[in-house]
Amino acid sequence: MAKIVAVHSFRGGTGKSNTTANLACLLAQKGHRVGIIDTDIQSPGIHVLFSLDPNDCPCALNDYLWGRCEISQTAYEVTPTADPASSGKLFLIPSSIRTGDIARVIHYGYDVNLLKEGCQRLIRELPLDYLFIDTHPGLNEETLLSIAIADMLLIILRPDHQDYQGTAVTVEVGRHLEVPRMSLLLNKVPACFSREALTDQVAHTYGCEVVGVLPHAEEMMTLASSGIFVVRYPDHHVSRELRTVTAMIEA
Amino acid sequence: MDARRIILTGCGWGAVFGILNCASNVFLLPSAPFISLRPQIALPMVVGITVHPVAGFLVGFVGNIIGDGLSGFGLWKFWNWHLANGLMGFLPGLVRYGGSNRISTVRDFGVLEMSVVLASGASVAFAVLLDVLFLEFMRFPSSFHSWILPAFLTDAVNGFVLVPVLLLPAGRLLITLETRTILLITALLVVAVLSTAGAITWSVWDDLSSPAATIENFYIAGIVSVILLVLGFIAALGFVRKITDPIGELTRAAEAVENGDYDLGHLGHVSARQDELGRLSRVLQGMAGQVRKREEALRSQVQELRIRIDPQRREREVAAIVETDYFQQLKKKAKELRQGMS
Numbered sequence: 001m002a003k004i005v006a007v008h009s010f011r012g013g014t015g016k017s018n019t020t021a022n023l024a025c026l027l028a029q030k031g032h033r034v035g036i037i038d039t040d041i042q043s044p045g046i047h048v049l050f051s052l053d054p055n056d057c058p059c060a061l062n063d064y065l066w067g068r069c070e071i072s073q074t075a076y077e078v079t080p081t082a083d084p085a086s087s088g089k090l091f092l093i094p095s096s097i098r099t100g101d102i103a104r105v106i107h108y109g110y111d112v113n114l115l116k117e118g119c120q121r122l123i124r125e126l127p128l129d130y131l132f133i134d135t136h137p138g139l140n141e142e143t144l145l146s147i148a149i150a151d152m153l154l155i156i157l158r159p160d161h162q163d164y165q166g167t168a169v170t171v172e173v174g175r176h177l178e179v180p181r182m183s184l185l186l187n188k189v190p191a192c193f194s195r196e197a198l199t200d201q202v203a204h205t206y207g208c209e210v211v212g213v214l215p216h217a218e219e220m221m222t223l224a225s226s227g228i229f230v231v232r233y234p235d236h237h238v239s240r241e242l243r244t245v246t247a248m249i250e251a
Numbered sequence: 252m253d254a255r256r257i258i259l260t261g262c263g264w265g266a267v268f269g270i271l272n273c274a275s276n277v278f279l280l281p282s283a284p285f286i287s288l289r290p291q292i293a294l295p296m297v298v299g300i301t302v303h304p305v306a307g308f309l310v311g312f313v314g315n316i317i318g319d320g321l322s323g324f325g326l327w328k329f330w331n332w333h334l335a336n337g338l339m340g341f342l343p344g345l346v347r348y349g350g351s352n353r354i355s356t357v358r359d360f361g362v363l364e365m366s367v368v369l370a371s372g373a374s375v376a377f378a379v380l381l382d383v384l385f386l387e388f389m390r391f392p393s394s395f396h397s398w399i400l401p402a403f404l405t406d407a408v409n410g411f412v413l414v415p416v417l418l419l420p421a422g423r424l425l426i427t428l429e430t431r432t433i434l435l436i437t438a439l440l441v442v443a444v445l446s447t448a449g450a451i452t453w454s455v456w457d458d459l460s461s462p463a464a465t466i467e468n469f470y471i472a473g474i475v476s477v478i479l480l481v482l483g484f485i486a487a488l489g490f491v492r493k494i495t496d497p498i499g500e501l502t503r504a505a506e507a508v509e510n511g512d513y514d515l516g517h518l519g520h521v522s523a524r525q526d527e528l529g530r531l532s533r534v535l536q537g538m539a540g541q542v543r544k545r546e547e548a549l550r551s552q553v554q555e556l557r558i559r560i561d562p563q564r565r566e567r568e569v570a571a572i573v574e575t576d577y578f579q580q581l582k583k584k585a586k587e588l589r590q591g592m593s
Contacts, residue, residue: 116588139572148585161559168560172569176578177585192549205558 002123005249006133006150008143010166014156015187017046018220019242020134022230025080026246028090029230032129035075035122037061037093039115039146040136041105044095049228050078052092060096064118065110071118072125080231091126093118112145119149130249139173147174152181152249154211158188159198164205171206183211185245190216212245214238260302261309268294268310269317276322292406293413295340296367300414301421307340329388331381335374339406342370343414354418355425357433357495361488363418364437367410368481375403396470404473411480412441429495436487440480448476497521497528504535513543 075091157163271291299307315336346366418424521532
């Protein structure tokens with residue numbers, strides 16, 4: 001049975017795409033068939049992490065949503081080169097970076113039901129064990145839909161007041177939509193914070209599990225948007241932390 | 252240490268030392284019929300320091316036998332001097348500078364140079380004692396001028412100058428800020444003192460028999476040279492340590508800060524200096540204080556970490572979303588959607 005994980009954050013810049021890419025890679029390395037769908041149509045970016053050249057992708061999610069192609073045509077394999085014997089696979093469904101396409105979405109929108117159907121078909125056709133939905137920050141219609149269809153809502157936040165307030169809204173909305181599992185992942189946590197105290201506080205405040213506390217890692221910043229951290233630095237303590245998060249997602 | 256290696260090294264370098272002794276006997280010191288200018292005395296000292304004290308002893312002892320034999324003095328005639336040359340290799344090797352066996356500080360360097368000079372003095376004194384007790388070759392006070400003093404002067408000065416020079420390529424003398432400074436000052440000192448002594452010797456070389464340049468003058472030049480060298484060196488040690496000791500303390504203080512210890516009260520006497528190092532020390536103390544303050548502030552902030560959420564604003568924002576028609580429809584369909592997905 002496939003698991004849909006909607007990854008969301010209230011504001012941009014929380015490291016949402018980066019974390020999604022790393023978690024998906026770790027699951028693929030463990031032998032799962034994983035998909036990532038970039039529904040952040042207004043500001044797509046996750047393809048950069050996988051060094052996927054948009055010019056090599058004739059079909060993007062936008063093309064599917066406008067009925068130009070089948071959803072299966074928009075899935076590109078980006079499995080991190082590791083054990084060739086492994087059954088793990090990673091597929092990316094990128095959004096178009098063409099400014100015309102982006103402007104069109106912002107102007108006319110699209111039928112969000114198509115997104116739902118697209119997800120369904122991806123899970124069936126590829127087929128997938130996990131589908132990550134990389135959402136646009138904020139709570140717009142496709143994000144709400146993503147939450148509605150997700151088995152797990154993973155909210156990424158930084159330890160600051162704006163994120164705390166915004167996360168409270170998302171958690172509440174998630175409860176309204178009766179998401180089976182809601183988890184919080186703290187990212188870019190300064191070294192001076194006590195991990196345990198922060199985990200307790202956050203879990204207590206939102207009544208949700210905290211699946212991980214990721215420190216502010218210099219190396220991650222250096223790598224920026226050009227590579228998958230867990231592939232480049234598999235033994236880094238951040239990678240180990242991400243692995244425990246992956247185990248909690250699998251649980 | 253492997254005994255075989257000690258004996259082989261000692262005898263091998265001893266042969267070299269012996270040949271050099273014979274060769275240098277051509278250049279006898281003025282007015283000293285038995286003593287030559289012998290830079291090779293650094294050999295037993297260096298072997299004693301770098302290999303083993305016993306190896307150093309063998310170089311001096313075996314080498315002096317070979318040298319005397321080759322020079323036609325007779326193999327055993329001056330056996331007390333064989334032992335004395337052995338001691339010159341043995342004693343500096345016995346002195347270890349702070350256990351590391353590598354010279355990296357002014358203190359180590361001072362110990363090294365002092366051990367060389369003192370070993371020269373002690374060895375010559377030992378040879379004289381043996382002579383007085385058993386051999387009676389020497390006549391006093393003439394032997395003091397013609398034999399004892401020149402032997403001490405040439406060994407002490409050659410050892411003082413050449414041992415560090417040889418230890419440098421052997422990798423035993425590490426170039427640090429401390430050793431670099433003390434080497435520079437020592438080199439200047441040696442050049443100044445020896446060139447003066449050399450000039451005096453040169454000026455009287457051709458008429459050593461003239462009353463104007465008495466033998467005493469020559470000895471005075473030698474003795475004054477050694478005294479100047481030793482005093483100048485001790486002064487240089489103090490001078491360099493005045494500079495380098497605070498640097499070591501500042502480094503340790505910086506390491507303490509790195510390890511989270513911000514109490515730099517012990518830097519007080521460095522901070523009291525009015526020079527650049529004093530200023531650096533005060534800056535470091537101030538910096539550690541600032542870091543401590545900032546860290547404490549941050550820690551108290553973290554302890555006060557309360558996730559404050561404005562409930563009214565949250566309700567307002569949630570309501571704005573859930574009250575839309577779209578959301579209401581989505582909510583109705585949500586369960587069904589999820590079941591349909593997989």
